[in-house]
Amino acid sequence: MRWIFVLSGVALAYGMAMPAVAATWQVDAAHSTLEFTNSYQDVRYTGQFKRFTAKIDYDPADLAHAKFDVGVDITSLDTQNSERDHAALGANFFDAAKFPRAHFVTTAFHKGAGGTVVADGTLTLRGISKPVELQVRFAPHGDDATLDVTTQLKRLDFGIGSGQWADTSLIGDRVTVHGHLVMTRAASTQAPSH
Amino acid sequence: MLLRSTEGGWGPVVRAFHWLVAVLIVAQGAIGLVMVDMGLTPAKLRVFALHKSIGLTILALVLLRIAWRLTERRPTDPPAMPHWQRRMARAMHIALYLLILALPLSGWWFNSAANAPLVWFGLFDVPSLTHGYAPAWKPRALLLHEALFWLLVALLVVHVGAALWHHFKQRDDVLKRMLLGPRRKSGDT
Numbered sequence: 001m002r003w004i005f006v007l008s009g010v011a012l013a014y015g016m017a018m019p020a021v022a023a024t025w026q027v028d029a030a031h032s033t034l035e036f037t038n039s040y041q042d043v044r045y046t047g048q049f050k051r052f053t054a055k056i057d058y059d060p061a062d063l064a065h066a067k068f069d070v071g072v073d074i075t076s077l078d079t080q081n082s083e084r085d086h087a088a089l090g091a092n093f094f095d096a097a098k099f100p101r102a103h104f105v106t107t108a109f110h111k112g113a114g115g116t117v118v119a120d121g122t123l124t125l126r127g128i129s130k131p132v133e134l135q136v137r138f139a140p141h142g143d144d145a146t147l148d149v150t151t152q153l154k155r156l157d158f159g160i161g162s163g164q165w166a167d168t169s170l171i172g173d174r175v176t177v178h179g180h181l182v183m184t185r186a187a188s189t190q191a192p193s194h
Numbered sequence: 195m196l197l198r199s200t201e202g203g204w205g206p207v208v209r210a211f212h213w214l215v216a217v218l219i220v221a222q223g224a225i226g227l228v229m230v231d232m233g234l235t236p237a238k239l240r241v242f243a244l245h246k247s248i249g250l251t252i253l254a255l256v257l258l259r260i261a262w263r264l265t266e267r268r269p270t271d272p273p274a275m276p277h278w279q280r281r282m283a284r285a286m287h288i289a290l291y292l293l294i295l296a297l298p299l300s301g302w303w304f305n306s307a308a309n310a311p312l313v314w315f316g317l318f319d320v321p322s323l324t325h326g327y328a329p330a331w332k333p334r335a336l337l338l339h340e341a342l343f344w345l346l347v348a349l350l351v352v353h354v355g356a357a358l359w360h361h362f363k364q365r366d367d368v369l370k371r372m373l374l375g376p377r378r379k380s381g382d383t
Contacts, residue, residue, distance in 0.1 A: 080327035
């Protein structure tokens with residue numbers, strides 16, 4: 001009899017026993033990145049937040065039930081320049097002591113120009129919440145998928161660098177954010193195979 | 195040829211290089227000493243950018259200066275100068291050339307290791323010497339840059355002291371023949 005239980009367990013683990021109810025994805029943090037590009041003294045540089053969490057429900061055929069919920073540990077900032085990181089986390093910029101986390105959550109998804117998917121959501125950064133649109137590119141490979149999201153932000157919209165630091169000739173206002181998520185279909189929601 | 199140095203004195207090109215580089219080095223040293231104590235403001239970042247641009251300018255001028263010097267003779271030493279002093283003077287000048295090359299190079303190295311931007315007077319990007327951030331080299335490059343600076347200060351004190359000594363104690367033309375203005379020939383005093 002024991003082999004029956006073993007087989008049932010295997011079947012459950014592969015999701016064969018359950019129909020797909022939602023497309024929930026587990027994010028592989030080790031292979032996922034959250035990067036941004038900005039300019040400093042007219043030289044472009046890229047930074048990243050090394051620690052973030054992302055809850056992803058996404059099925060391109062069912063955008064009504066899609067949802068992204070992303071939390072970012074601001075203190076995990078890394079721009080490959082320790083002085084710049086230190087300054088960026090200080091009160092003049094991200095003020096990480098007061099606002100250690102940023103949060104993005106989607107409110108709706110819609111189709112953009114050329115059939116692309118756009119996620120509408122709210123970004124809360126440095127205590128300021130603003131609507132933000134993400135360009136979404138989803139590439140499934142069986143039970144794995146990659147999700148690339150891109151958006152353009154303005155640092156001054158979120159009070160990152162005020163007063164004398166609002167000078168955009170020194171530090172550019174426009175920031176391009178790019179998230180690259182490597183994901184696996186969550187076990188309980190795997191599509192029935194075969 | 196009028197631009198060249200002769201047996202009797204330095205040519206105008208050498209003298210122009212000498213004083214241009216001298217003025218830039220004094221300004222550069224003063225800016226460097228002031229900027230490190232500034233609080234973090236946009237002004238500080240601009241002063242750092244200026245220091246880097248002047249440093250690259252000095253590096254380019256010194257390379258041109260050495261190239262020029264290699265093509266021409268040096269004036270003869272005052273006849274009263276003993277052999278050991280001539281050797282010391284040559285060694286001192288070679289050391290000064292090496293230092294004013296090494297100082298901007300060490301600054302460029304430090305800037306590269308720190309992954310800071312390097313744009314010559316806002317006009318063009320200068321490449322990194324370390325292919326990006328190299329935190330392990332950063333403290334070493336900074337220490338080298340500072341050590342070379344203080345070594346240069348010490349050698350410049352000797353250099354200026356020797357020039358004044360030649361002029362006021364020896365009463366020879368070693369200082370005068372480096373001054374700007376119409377060419378002075380030895381024996382014109």
